[in-house]
Amino acid sequence: MVETNYRTLDEQSVIEYIQNLSIFSADAKLTCREIGDGNLNLVFQIEDQLTGKKVIVKQSLPYARVVGESMPLTVDRNRIEAEALKEEGKYCPEHTVQLFHADPDLRIFVMEDLSDHVIMRKGLIEKQEYPQFADHISTYLANTLFYTSDYYMNPLEKKSLVKRFINPELCKISEDLIFTQPYYDAPENNIPPGVRPLAEQIWKDEELKGEVAKLKHRFMTKAEALLHGDLHTGSIFVRPDRTKVIDPEFAFVGPIGFDIGAVIANLLLNYAAQEGWAENEEEKHVVRSRLLQMAADVWTLFSQKFTALYEKDCHDPMFSQPSFKEFTMKEIFSDTLGYAGCKMIRRIYGLAHVADIDTIKDDVKRLQAQRLALAIGRSLIINRHQVQQINEVKALIQSVE
């Protein structure tokens, strides 16, 4: 791909760039900070010193920053992210970060600043409560997933959506990191001390590997709805009263359960991490009950809202049949559990971990948390078709402990 107009911006040139858009008033006194901590993008925060108004400018680097230019990555992911924000914003503006401007040539877009929010992973590690989270995220999931699926869309428009969101390179990252590398002794794995014997057990677990292969193949081939594609708690900004999803650069048309599973997996990773974070047994019990309830509520509310949309807005004479709708909800449920399980396992000893677990200082407790996360992950994958209701998942998790 020839990137003739592409050049990376810095704190100075991004100000010049933004002044040409009509986002700030002409007399704005703009300052800029690069605040990115990812490895794929530059992220600038622009502030008008006169009014305090802020926006974020995100630019894709043509390579993964952490590994330098040795791992080239198409900057097309910037177009995908901006277009995904547009689609998600169409169906769920209240929980999608607002997009102000997109510039495919420079692989840049401008969006709402959310610095009065906190990244949910950080909030959960600090044991913050988010009593509205399950309600908010289930609204996001039900709306964005239903309205971009064949249960709703005109089939011609759906195919064009699939085409626009073909995202080979970022899907490949998921295929490798989630569904492949953790299941053999891949050099990319990042195996913490003490975890190797547990990983070795998984590498010999033919039953588990067979089930993960099925989930991988579904991930690669089931074009059910437009997914966020990377909906962990690091892609969600929260305040007690607000929930905003960011970063859909992994967006593609895939199986609905993958997004829901990502949310639940990250709640359960924090659940496992309470091994290390809870001050005492009582607090551990309280926080865990809260997290389990939140995970259960995410599914229950999603399923209620998705079903309601389905009943209101599915006009296909075949797909509106009750038995098909029931079958679909069951498939989405088993996918959700399976993908949640895969996402838990990969975060323990795959390439990229989660802070919830890795920042536990006590070696023994951290290993307990890792062991628990792996056991829950495995159980979710293996039992995903047997479990009928989300409450059975609670029992299943408690039985694993």
Place this chain on the structure above:
Amino acid sequence: MVETNYRTLDEQSVIEYIQNLSIFSADAKLTCREIGDGNLNLVFQIEDQLTGKKVIVKQSLPYARVVGESMPLTVDRNRIEAEALKEEGKYCPEHTVQLFHADPDLRIFVMEDLSDHVIMRKGLIEKQEYPQFADHISTYLANTLFYTSDYYMNPLEKKSLVKRFINPELCKISEDLIFTQPYYDAPENNIPPGVRPLAEQIWKDEELKGEVAKLKHRFMTKAEALLHGDLHTGSIFVRPDRTKVIDPEFAFVGPIGFDIGAVIANLLLNYAAQEGWAENEEEKHVVRSRLLQMAADVWTLFSQKFTALYEKDCHDPMFSQPSFKEFTMKEIFSDTLGYAGCKMIRRIYGLAHVADIDTIKDDVKRLQAQRLALAIGRSLIINRHQVQQINEVKALIQSVE
């Protein structure tokens, strides 16, 4: 879409066109006949009167000829067909019509002439035997389907294949004609005398409609391999010693069982049609046994060849696990039966029928054949997960009679 360079050719201008390609020698004495009987394309046969050498030129009309300009159809299907022939020719040249030249601007391609072959549907109606057909078509199916699937392909290339073969309008035709209109009293249905009560039974059959909805959704979302997309016996040219597949304008990346099911459905439609064609009970028995064996052989040989390719050329560490491979073959089998069933039903009272059935002169016998085809179709759909082996299908079909 702006079609600046597009113009339809006639028998004169097609000769001028072909003279500029280096397919015939400079002194060739070319004649041309338009031989198309479809409703979507012009088909010209060009012959060199000096050598007898012939080629076929196919040009897509920008509308469906049969209904005039009221049903616009993108001429992009010509690009799809030419590119599909190229892909299929790469993996199975011996059973794919040879492509000589493709011209995306004029929506034209030039291919091998097969006028010394016969369209298989016609041959079957004439009770011809094709003892090598199952072997040939199973080679075509195994090769074209395996090498365009994630069981083999590099995942980045696979996604680009999916993108190139997004085929919304022709998929919509299949979605409507195969999976939707036959299941309610759609005005597009073409219901023969006597068949209406049978159709009405299907419209009330909630179990069947639920299963067809599942197959429809898989058809629309399961991007498993590059399909021919319309592999009935009218898309296959045969001689006793040769089998050549033509007309992949419906090509898209979909569920593997759809192509295999199409072949089997059309053998079974001819099986049902023997109600009207056989001279006596003995001949009926002989021809039917032959057709059933052929249908069974198509599956058995496909499954052997596909498995052999899988074992030789699947390098994905997850997909090469034995339990996943076994699961995949089972899924392809149940899809095959389900899609075969759908394709039988739609050919009885949907928009487009098959000559095997419709040209039976005797009203009573024709209705018997129609009734039998519908019953076999329903049984294949409903029982597709219970049936374990192709031999059980024989028993199932015989039990339906």
